[in-house]
Each structure stands twice: as C-alpha cells, then as structure tokens.
Amino acid sequence: MIKLENVTKTFAGDIHAVSDLSLEIGEGEFVAFVGPSGCGKTTALRMIAGLETVTSGRITVANRDVTQADPGERDIAMVFQNYALYPHMTVRNNLAFGMKINRFARSEIAQRVDEVAKLIGLEEYLDRRPSQLSGGQRQRVAMGRALIRNPNAFLMDEPLSNLDAKLRVHMRVEVRRLQQEVGTTTVYVTHDQVEAMTMGDRIAVMRGGVLQQYGRPDDIYDRPANAFVAGFMGAPPMNLFRAGLTQDGTTPVLVVGEQTMKFDGRLSTDFNIANGAGKQVIVGLRPEDIVVDAAAGTLKDLRVSLVESLGAERIAHVGFGDAIKFDRTETGSNDIPDDMMLQIRLSRSTPVPELGSNVAIQFDPANLHLFDVESGKSLRRD
Amino acid sequence: MADIAELPSKRARRIGGTIAVRLAIIVLCVLWITPTLGLFVSSFRTEFAIQTSGWWTTLLDPFNRAQWTLDNYARVITGEGMGQAFVNTIAVTVPAVVFPILVAAYAAYAFSWIEFRFREFFFALFIMMIVVPLQLAFIPLLRAWTALDLSNSLIAIWITHAGFAMPIALLILRNFIAALPAELIEAAKMENANHFQIFWRVVFPLALPAIAAFGVFHFLWIWNDFLVALVFLGGNPDVQVVTMNLQKLLAARGSDWHLLAAAAFVTMIVPVSVFLALQRYFVRGMLAGAVKG
Ligand SMILES: Nc1ncnc2c1ncn2[C@@H]1O[C@H](COP(=O)(O)OP(=O)(O)OP(=O)(O)O)[C@@H](O)[C@H]1O
Numbered sequence: 001m002i003k004l005e006n007v008t009k010t011f012a013g014d015i016h017a018v019s020d021l022s023l024e025i026g027e028g029e030f031v032a033f034v035g036p037s038g039c040g041k042t043t044a045l046r047m048i049a050g051l052e053t054v055t056s057g058r059i060t061v062a063n064r065d066v067t068q069a070d071p072g073e074r075d076i077a078m079v080f081q082n083y084a085l086y087p088h089m090t091v092r093n094n095l096a097f098g099m100k101i102n103r104f105a106r107s108e109i110a111q112r113v114d115e116v117a118k119l120i121g122l123e124e125y126l127d128r129r130p131s132q133l134s135g136g137q138r139q140r141v142a143m144g145r146a147l148i149r150n151p152n153a154f155l156m157d158e159p160l161s162n163l164d165a166k167l168r169v170h171m172r173v174e175v176r177r178l179q180q181e182v183g184t185t186t187v188y189v190t191h192d193q194v195e196a197m198t199m200g201d202r203i204a205v206m207r208g209g210v211l212q213q214y215g216r217p218d219d220i221y222d223r224p225a226n227a228f229v230a231g232f233m234g235a236p237p238m239n240l241f242r243a244g245l246t247q248d249g250t251t252p253v254l255v256v257g258e259q260t261m262k263f264d265g266r267l268s269t270d271f272n273i274a275n276g277a278g279k280q281v282i283v284g285l286r287p288e289d290i291v292v293d294a295a296a297g298t299l300k301d302l303r304v305s306l307v308e309s310l311g312a313e314r315i316a317h318v319g320f321g322d323a324i325k326f327d328r329t330e331t332g333s334n335d336i337p338d339d340m341m342l343q344i345r346l347s348r349s350t351p352v353p354e355l356g357s358n359v360a361i362q363f364d365p366a367n368l369h370l371f372d373v374e375s376g377k378s379l380r381r382d
Numbered sequence: 383m384a385d386i387a388e389l390p391s392k393r394a395r396r397i398g399g400t401i402a403v404r405l406a407i408i409v410l411c412v413l414w415i416t417p418t419l420g421l422f423v424s425s426f427r428t429e430f431a432i433q434t435s436g437w438w439t440t441l442l443d444p445f446n447r448a449q450w451t452l453d454n455y456a457r458v459i460t461g462e463g464m465g466q467a468f469v470n471t472i473a474v475t476v477p478a479v480v481f482p483i484l485v486a487a488y489a490a491y492a493f494s495w496i497e498f499r500f501r502e503f504f505f506a507l508f509i510m511m512i513v514v515p516l517q518l519a520f521i522p523l524l525r526a527w528t529a530l531d532l533s534n535s536l537i538a539i540w541i542t543h544a545g546f547a548m549p550i551a552l553l554i555l556r557n558f559i560a561a562l563p564a565e566l567i568e569a570a571k572m573e574n575a576n577h578f579q580i581f582w583r584v585v586f587p588l589a590l591p592a593i594a595a596f597g598v599f600h601f602l603w604i605w606n607d608f609l610v611a612l613v614f615l616g617g618n619p620d621v622q623v624v625t626m627n628l629q630k631l632l633a634a635r636g637s638d639w640h641l642l643a644a645a646a647f648v649t650m651i652v653p654v655s656v657f658l659a660l661q662r663y664f665v666r667g668m669l670a671g672a673v674k675g
C-alpha cells in the first residue's frame with residue numbers, strides 16, 4: 001500500500017514539478033501515472049522511491065511514514081527506463097546484487113535467482129552480460145531484479161519505451177502477468193495512454209504537476225473529470241467543441257451555430273447547468289459514439305474532408321465548414337483545438353461517406369459530455 | 383562536373399598527406415629507436431669491445447659469442463647498488479601510485495554522487511592546486527617532514543608523491559565517475575547499498591579503465607622521477623632509487639659506457655614492460671586528460 005498526502009515538489013528556480021498530490025494505492029494494485037511530457041510523473045515516482053526529496057507532504061509505504069527515509073530503507077524496487085543493468089555483471093549477478101548487498105545466504109540467493117530466471121524465461125542467459133542481450137531480454141532482467149526481492153512495491157518509469165512497437169505490446173502483457181503473479185503493489189509511469197488504459201487497475205492522469213483524475217480506466221474513459229482528461233485519453237481523442245447553452249421554454253438546449261440540439265430535456269437531468277443559460281460550454285463526443293447519417297441527424301451540414309483507413313476501421317474527418325463560426329478570441333479553457341474538425345470512427349461495415357459531401361451526425365445523448373468552458377471541469381451530475 | 387574535375391587533385395593531396403604522415407612517423411621512430419637500440423646492444427658488450435668498435439658492428443656478426451657478456455649487469459646490480467635501488471624504487475612507487483589513486487577515486491565518487499555543502503567550491507579548490515609548481519612546496523614540506531622526524535623516509539615520499547598527484551588524479555577520475563549513468567547508482571541505492579558498496583561493486587569496476595589509465599601514467603612518472611626523490615630521499619643512501627643510482631654512476635664512472643648502458647636498462651625495464659603491457663590504457667589516459675581536462 002502506498003499513500004501520498006499533499007505531496008509537493010518544487011525545484012530550484014520555482015519549478016512546481018508536482019503540486020499537492022494526494023492519492024492512495026491499494027495493496028497489490030497496479031496504478032498507471034499518465035500525462036504529457038513534463039507533467040511530473042517521473043518526479044512523483046522518484047519521490048516515492050526516495051531518490052528525490054519531498055518539498056512538503058507525506059508518503060506512506062506499507063503503513064510506515066517513509067517521507068524522510070533513504071531509498072534503501074523503503075524496500076521498494078524500481079525498474080528504470082533504460083534498465084540500469086550493471087554492465088560489468090552477468091545476468092545472474094545483476095539479479096543477485098540486491099540480495100548479496102543485504103547479506104542473504106548464498107544458497108538462498110542461488111535458489112531465488114533460479115526461480116526468478118524461470119519466471120522471466122531467461123534461464124539460458126544467466127551467464128551473459130547485459131550487452132549480449134536483446135532489448136526485450138534486458139527489460140526482463142530489469143523486471144527480474146525487481147521481482148527477486150519481494151519488495152513492498154514496484155516502481156516503473158516508462159519501462160517499455162525503449163522497445164519497438166510489437167515487442168512493447170507483448171511486454172505489456174508480460175509485465176502485467178508477472179505483477180499479478182507476485183501480487184506486488186505497482187506504480188507504472190507512462191506517457192502512453194493506451195499503455196495506461198490496458199495495464200492499470202487504476203489510472204492517475206496528471207498535468208502540469210497536478211493530478212487531474214484518479215480512477216478505473218473505464219471510469220476515466222467514460223466519465224472524464226475535465227476536458228483535458230477527455231482529450232488526453234483515447235485515440236483518436238474525444239472531439240471537443242464549443243456550444244451555446246440556451247433555454248427552450250424550460251428545457252435547456254445546446255446551440256451550435258444556427259443549429260439547436262434538444263435531447264428531450266435530458267440535459268438538465270444529466271448535467272449541472274441550472275444557471276447556465278446564455279453561457280457557453282464545451283461539448284465532448286468520442287469518435288466511436290458518433291454515427292454518420294447522410295440524411296437526418298442531430299447536427300447537419302457537416303462536410304467530409306478526409307477519410308483515413310486503418311484497416312480494421314476508418315476515421316472520417318468532418319468539419320463544420322463556414323456554416324458555424326467560432327469566436328477564437330474568447331477566453332476560457334484552451335483545451336479545445338483550433339480547427340473545428342470532428343473525428344468519427346467508422347466500422348468497416350458502414351459505407352464510406354463521399355469526400356466533400358455534406359453529412360449529418362447523430363449520437364446517443366447518454367454519450368454526450370459537457371465541460372465548463374472556463375475551468376474545463378465536467379458538468380455531469382455524479 | 384566541378385566535383386569530377388576536382389577529384390584527381392583531391393586524391394593526390396590525400397595520398398600526399400598520407401605519405402607525409404608516414405614519413406614523419408618513420409623519421410621519429412628511427413630517431414628514438416636507434417640510440418635506444420645502441421644502448422641495449424652496448425649493455426651486453428665487453429668494455430674492450432665498446433672502446434674499440436661501434437655497437438652496430440656486432441649486428442653484422444651476431445653469433446660471435448665472444449663479444450657478448452652479462453658481466454655488466456652483474457656488476458651494476460650487485461657492485462654498484464642498482465639491485466637495491468631497483469627494490470627501493472618499487473617500494474617507493476607502488477604505494478605512491480596506489481595510495482593517491484584510491485584516495486582520489488573515493489573523493490571523485492564523493493564529489494560526483496554525494497550531496498554536501500560547498501561541494502563545487504571544494505572541488506574547485508582541489509583542482510586549483512594543479513597550478514601550484516612542485517618546487518614551491520619543497521621547502522615547507524622538507525621542514526614538515528623534519529619536524530615530524532620523517533625526513534628521508536619512505537612514508538614521507540609516499541605522502542609527498544600522493545599529494546602532488548592528487549589534484550590531477552581527482553580531476554581525471556571525477557570527470558569519468560561523474561559521467562557514469564545516474565541510474566546505475568540509483569538502482570544500487572534502491573537495493574539498499576551503502577556508499578562503500580556502491581563504490582566498490584558498481585563505480586570502481588566501471589571506472590577501472592580511467593583508474594588504470596591514470597595509474598599507468600602516474601606509475602611511469604614516479605618511476606622516472608629524480609627531482610622529488612633527490613629532495614626527499616637524498617640524505618639517506620639506504621633508500622636510493624634507480625634514477626639517483628644512475629646519476630651517481632654517471633658522476634663516478636662517466637666513461638664506463640658498458641656499465642652505464644646496463645644501468646640504464648635496469649632502470650628502463652619496468653617502465654617499458656608496463657608501457658607495452660598497458661599501452662591501451664596509457665593512450666586512453668592521455669586522451670581522457672586531453673579531451674576532458
Ligand atoms: N532535477 C530537476 N531540476 C529542475 N527541474 C526539474 C528537475 N527534474 C525535473 N524537473 C522539471 O520538473 C517537471 C516535471 O518533470 P518530470 O521529469 O517529472 O516529467 P515527466 O512527467 O516524467 O515527463 P516525461 O514524460 O518527459 O518523462 C519538468 O518541468 C522538469 O523540467
């Protein structure tokens with residue numbers, strides 16, 4: 001179990017790498033820290049490891065306050081991005097290093113090395129040096145070095161980023177399998193949201209040193225806490241665009257350009273928009289939640305400007321064209337892309353819309369997301 | 383078009399350059415090797431042979447056993463004290479090499495990987511000592527050793543040599559050790575290794591090329607040193623080193639070429655073997671100093 005309470009890290013020169021980070025990671029849980037480059041993931045991980053001092057806040061590992069403890073006292077194993085294998089030692093000695101340092105009996109070390117070598121499938125390679133291994137094998141040794149000690153937690157900083165795409169997918173499963181086998185609490189840092197989605201029991205999305213959302217992958221995907229998380233998780237990302245909020249009698253409606261979206265009054269039951277009339281909101285729609293319909297739909301007169309084929313599916317880029325003008329100078333959340341282009345995921349069975357043609361789109365109101373235009377926060381009722 | 387037209391002249395220039403470089407190397411080799419070879423041959427010739435004919439004449443008739451002898455070596459080593467001097471030199475050199483390197487390597491580790499106050503300042507202070515000329519320290523050091531009743535002792539010269547070597551050793555080793563990947567040291571820290579364990583199990587093996595390079599360099603310097611030995615051991619004939627013995631021979635028997643040649647070779651044998659065995663490190667050490675220093 002790992003608990004962070006208001007953990008903050010400020011580097012010299014007033015760089016707030018991590019601000020007021022609080023979260024709890026349950027025993028045996030696999031948590032992925034994800035976010036764009038420079039958002040403080042590594043810094044947060046290194047503070048848990050003890051390799052970086054904490055400016056303020058508290059870190060608890062296995063019910064012990066380790067905020068001031070040395071890295072070695074925390075009984076945590078770390079897997080580094082470039083593996084950090086000792087180049088002058090064989091695989092065997094790399095695996096055994098920690099146990100030797102901590103004066104385990106020789107017979108016990110030998111036994112554990114054999115067990116772990118079997119677990120990571122490197123029994124044949126124990127007498128090789130790291131330089132004589134492939135990238136994937138080195139990665140396994142790095143994993144093995146963490147596994148051998150049975151520590152309180154594993155910390156991994158982008159451990160797969162040096163592997164090619166195919167091997168990465170394979171090792172993703174492998175890392176998760178090993179972790180589940182030993183049931184050790186794990187913090188896994190990645191900037192790849194797919195990795196986070198597929199591997200994490202829970203995901204912590206960070207941005208600019210601030211935790212944006214912490215939750216199960218499905219929750220984060222289906223109920224993003226703000227427009228940033230909505231746009232960051234998912235590929236292609238969620239479509240975000242502005243819409244006006246007005247009242248049609250007593251029912252709130254969304255206005256995009258000249259067009260009005262009604263949703264039979266669902267807006268007020270699903271979203272906190274009671275005092276919103278006359279304001280703007282950010283509308284979010286996942287590419288796969290949109291259906292293209294040549295004739296009628298919720299929004300009409302959208303122009304098809306590009307259709308990409310990805311084999312299993314197609315991505316249609318559909319623009320509002322000149323029909324709808326947006327005031328870009330308006331203040332507010334800058335999470336909305338400048339070009340008002342919607343990406344729509346089409347299954348192979350749907351007919352390909354013709355380039356340049358005008359189409360209408362439709363979606364289930366249950367899949368609609370609304371965010372506050374200033375704070376970016378989700379307006380969905382809990 | 384222009385490219386093609388230029389090609390022949392470019393090529394000619396390149397070949398010309400290569401030839402010039404090779405020629406220079408050959409000239410240098412001949413200039414250095416001829417006297418050394420002459421000395422080497424002479425050291426095995428009899429006194430009479432040396433006085434009557436040039437050393438190259440033996441090469442024309444190398445199987446004439448009468449002109450070869452080992453007497454020169456026997457005399458120099460036993461009669462002229464070269465054997466004792468050889469042992470003394472080893473006694474001076476080995477600790478004077480190992481001691482500063484070990485201390486400098488520890489210091490380099492601390493200056494690279496341990497955070498402490500005024501780290502950069504102290505490092506700069508140590509490195510600045512490089513500009514202090516040896517000679518400046520002689521008088522105060524001599525007085526210090528006398529005051530400590532250590533003058534003309536091995537301990538005095540070990541510490542003296544170590545002190546003179548320290549700044550440059552620290553500079554070279556820190557440049558190397560600080561450039562090791564931080565993750566390796568952090569990984570060891572995560573495994574609960576203390577600084578000693580990190581140093582001996584991770585840093586030292588990885589810094590071995592730099593340590594060996596500097597070690598070879600420093601070893602040769604101390605072995606061939608005359609000045610420091612003369613100043614700090616000159617008063618005690620029991621601890622004369624080879625360079626001092628050679629100088630004494632030169633003064634007393636300046637015309638006995640057969641003895642001088644043999645003595646010179648006794649002096650040279652260790653540096654030459656060390657150099658040949660470890661030239662890989664030697665070249666790298668000079669580069670480390672040149673590029674990074
Ligand atoms: N030692 C340091 N000194 C000063 N600033 C630092 C230091 N380490 C990190 N930072 C800054 O702290 C912020 C967070 O860095 P961090 O390495 O944690 O980002 P990250 O999320 O891991 O990014 P990436 O995905 O690129 O690895 C960045 O703005 C970075 O420049």
Ligand SMILES: [Mg+2]
Nearest residue numbers: 041042043157
């Ligand atoms: Mg990082």
